[in-house]
Amino acid sequence: MSYAIECKDLTKRFGDFKALKNVNLSVDKNRILAILGHNGAGKSTLIRVLSTIMHPTEGKVFIDGKELKEDDTLLRSKIGLLSHNSYLYSNLSAKENLKFYSSLYNLKDPDKRIDEILKKVNLYDRRNDRVGTYSRGMTQRLSLARALLHQPSILLLDEPETGLDRDSMELLWEIVRTDDTERTVIFTSHNFQSTVKICDEFIIMKKGSVVHRQDNNGITESDLEKIYSEVNEGKK
Amino acid sequence: MNYWKAVFAIAKKDVISELRNREIISSVLLFAVLTLIIFHFAFTADQKTILSLAPGMLWVAFAFSGVLSINRAFISEKEDNCMEGLLASPVSRDAIFLGKAIGSIVFMLIIEIVVFPVFTLLYNVSVINPIVILVTLLATIGFVSIGILFSALAVNTRAREMVLPILFLPTVVPLIIAAVSATSVILDGGKFSDITQYMLIIVAFDIIFVTVPFILFRYIVEE
Amino acid sequence: MDNLGYLFAAYTLIWIGLCVLVFDIMRKQKKNRQEIETLKDKIEK
Amino acid sequence: MRRRTLIAFGISAVMIIVALVMVFIVCPTEATMGNIQRIFYFHVPVAWNAFFSFFVTFVFGIVYLKTRNPKYDFIAESSAKIGLVFATLILLTGMIWAKPIWGVWWTWDARLTSSLVMWLIYLAYFIIRSYISEEEKKYRFGSIIGIVGFIDIPIVALSIQLAPTTHPKAMIFNDGLHGTMLLTLLLSIAAMFAVYFLFMFLYYDLRTDEYEIARMKKRLLKEND
Numbered sequence: 050m051s052y053a054i055e056c057k058d059l060t061k062r063f064g065d066f067k068a069l070k071n072v073n074l075s076v077d078k079n080r081i082l083a084i085l086g087h088n089g090a091g092k093s094t095l096i097r098v099l100s101t102i103m104h105p106t107e108g109k110v111f112i113d114g115k116e117l118k119e120d121d122t123l124l125r126s127k128i129g130l131l132s133h134n135s136y137l138y139s140n141l142s143a144k145e146n147l148k149f150y151s152s153l154y155n156l157k158d159p160d161k162r163i164d165e166i167l168k169k170v171n172l173y174d175r176r177n178d179r180v181g182t183y184s185r186g187m188t189q190r191l192s193l194a195r196a197l198l199h200q201p202s203i204l205l206l207d208e209p210e211t212g213l214d215r216d217s218m219e220l221l222w223e224i225v226r227t228d229d230t231e232r233t234v235i236f237t238s239h240n241f242q243s244t245v246k247i248c249d250e251f252i253i254m255k256k257g258s259v260v261h262r263q264d265n266n267g268i269t270e271s272d273l274e275k276i277y278s279e280v281n282e283g284k285k
Numbered sequence: 286m287n288y289w290k291a292v293f294a295i296a297k298k299d300v301i302s303e304l305r306n307r308e309i310i311s312s313v314l315l316f317a318v319l320t321l322i323i324f325h326f327a328f329t330a331d332q333k334t335i336l337s338l339a340p341g342m343l344w345v346a347f348a349f350s351g352v353l354s355i356n357r358a359f360i361s362e363k364e365d366n367c368m369e370g371l372l373a374s375p376v377s378r379d380a381i382f383l384g385k386a387i388g389s390i391v392f393m394l395i396i397e398i399v400v401f402p403v404f405t406l407l408y409n410v411s412v413i414n415p416i417v418i419l420v421t422l423l424a425t426i427g428f429v430s431i432g433i434l435f436s437a438l439a440v441n442t443r444a445r446e447m448v449l450p451i452l453f454l455p456t457v458v459p460l461i462i463a464a465v466s467a468t469s470v471i472l473d474g475g476k477f478s479d480i481t482q483y484m485l486i487i488v489a490f491d492i493i494f495v496t497v498p499f500i501l502f503r504y505i506v507e508e
Numbered sequence: 509m510d511n512l513g514y515l516f517a518a519y520t521l522i523w524i525g526l527c528v529l530v531f532d533i534m535r536k537q538k539k540n541r542q543e544i545e546t547l548k549d550k551i552e553k
Numbered sequence: 554m555r556r557r558t559l560i561a562f563g564i565s566a567v568m569i570i571v572a573l574v575m576v577f578i579v580c581p582t583e584a585t586m587g588n589i590q591r592i593f594y595f596h597v598p599v600a601w602n603a604f605f606s607f608f609v610t611f612v613f614g615i616v617y618l619k620t621r622n623p624k625y626d627f628i629a630e631s632s633a634k635i636g637l638v639f640a641t642l643i644l645l646t647g648m649i650w651a652k653p654i655w656g657v658w659w660t661w662d663a664r665l666t667s668s669l670v671m672w673l674i675y676l677a678y679f680i681i682r683s684y685i686s687e688e689e690k691k692y693r694f695g696s697i698i699g700i701v702g703f704i705d706i707p708i709v710a711l712s713i714q715l716a717p718t719t720h721p722k723a724m725i726f727n728d729g730l731h732g733t734m735l736l737t738l739l740l741s742i743a744a745m746f747a748v749y750f751l752f753m754f755l756y757y758d759l760r761t762d763e764y765e766i767a768r769m770k771k772r773l774l775k776e777n778d
Binding site for chain 2: 618670673674676677680681684685686690693694696697698700701702704705708709711712713715716
């Protein structure tokens with residue numbers, strides 16, 4: 050069986066700066082993987098390369114065993130992305146935004162799916178309001194709806210919790226975990242508490258490399274914190 | 286086909302979003318009309334002179350209000366980084382280019398629809414003629430297409446407001462020359478056969494400067 | 509119509525201009541080379 | 554200074570002197586325009602060279618986008634710089650030529666006008682590069698402008714030639730090129746090419762040195778952290 054995601058020798062250079070250094074990472078299907086690391090460790094860059102926003106300088110990404118290329122629209126539509134940017138147009142209503150994205154993802158029965166996902170993120174009542182009038186939490190929920198709209202088998206979340214209150218955060222993870230489709234989730238985070246609760250395994254990145262990988266077999270928050278600081282300071 | 290569905294979705298999204306608050310289009314239209322009015326103070330001329338100046342006046346109005354409008358084409362994508370959302374969606378980069386270009390062509394057409402009658406009304410010189418309209422429409426395609434490429438480039442620089450005009454205006458010189466000359470000939474009572482050489486320039490420009498930005502756009506939006 | 513003097517002046521000016529440009533670049537290049545040397549020393553330290 | 558620069562400098566100097574002797578001493582005076590026509594042997598090679606420079610910028614722009622090696626952008630940028638210098642010279646010599654013939658410094662003659670538009674496009678090329686702080690983006694956008702600008706040049710020239718104009722078309726020769734005149738022109742063109750390579754080496758080395766300095770400075774800054 051092929052991996053859901055497999056990176057081979059991924060390197061991303063910005064001028065002389067290497068944001069990713071020969072990253073090799075494979076993730077099994079239906080797993081939830083957390084990526085931890087300081088700011089500038091390469092977490093966001095990795096997510097951006099996996100979501101095809103960014104082109105790796107060297108190396109390849111495989112999705113379900115097939116190489117991910119910019120013009121392979123079929124493969125790319127298996128990926129959903131939620132970042133700290135909402136990717137929503139403030140002049141359009143929630144429904145119009147989702148409708149727009151459903152045409153980009155070429156959905157079969159968009160109206161039905163849009164209503165369904167809007168109900169799931171508790172925004173159905175406000176579906177015709179302009180996104181510009183939404184609160185931060187609502188925007189983030191709609192953003193999640195946008196990422197899940199096309200039922201991606203791989204979901205990438207780049208610091209999804211930024212700026213969210215506790216309730217919205219819990220709803221977010223609730224939806225990610227209970228959504229009907231089978232999917233692999235990769236998320237970056239600074240929050241150890243939710244990480245230990247949610248992930249199946251986690252990796253720690255440092256200066257563009259993956260320096261630690263571990264399964265989550267009931268690890269506690271304080272254990273994780275200890276491992277995290279050991280990894281970051283110990284191997285200096 | 287998926288490809289065109291995405292292209293038109295992008296264009297439609299831009300048009301709906303803009304028509305909702307009319308932020309840009311209303312000021313661009315006002316600017317276009319103001320240009321026409323300023324001409325009156327800049328040149329005091331009789332009917333005959335106005336007729337010979339008309340093609341130039343029209344294209345000065347189009348060119349400058351066009352710059353203003355095209356300059357804003359990527360502002361909505363910058364806001365909350367929507368461009369990334371487009372790049373992450375399974376749509377090729379050139380489809381994004383076409384979608385943005387078609388959206389901007391619609392705005393350009395709105396400008397033209399307003400400028401033609403206003404000019405006719407203000408100067409009592411009819412510039413509304415099927416061939417003149419055809420010339421304008423054809424010139425609009427190449428004009429917007431190269432403008433969108435440069436606009437995408439401009440939003441990614443410092444001083445983005447300045448970049449588009451200094452790059453765009455010299456590049457579209459051929460279009461402006463050909464469109465102005467063709468319009469002059471027609472308003473002078475010429476026939477379509479008198480302007481074939483200008484039409485050829487416009488069509489050649491359109492073909493070249495739809496193809497080239499279509500290919501190069503991906504190199505602007507990449508990271 | 510004899511503009512030989514005028515023409516000669518024009519030619520001279522242009523060539524002098526180009527020469528000045530060449531020497532200006534060479535001067536900058538020299539300065540850069542020196543800077544590279546000092547930077548190299550600093551890095552090796 | 555590199556050896557190749559010195560060689561280019563020597564060759565250019567010799568060729569320029571030979572060309573100058575040809576232009577001022579050997580070549581006969583042209584019948585209708587008189588001595589001022591001699592600027593033609595400068596004006597035309599410079600125009601060719603400007604076009605050639607922008608062609609090099611175009612080619613290396615494509616090469617850069619394909620390979621992403623900064624070296625190729627340095628070549629493209631250096632060439633654009635030379636092109637801009639030469640385009641400025643086209644405008645200057647055009648004015649010098651126009652003054653005695655038409656009695657005005659500037660005339661909207663088709664060739665001069667095309668050169669002016671070309672000059673403006675490449676001026677924009679450099680202004681916009683200066684507006685971009687990230688190096689990689691500067692190279693990438695520079696390549697794009699270099700490609701679009703070069704493709705535009707022939708269309709600009711064609712459209713300007715077709716435009717109705719009140720000025721007389723520039724008349725260079727009434728009866729074709731005289732044998733010596735042709736030889737002089739060819740020699741002048743060859744001399745200009747030598748000058749092109751001289752400037753290419755100078756600008757390219759200058760640019761790579763600057764790049765090297767910026768790199769070392771960054772490294773020092775990092776080490777001091």
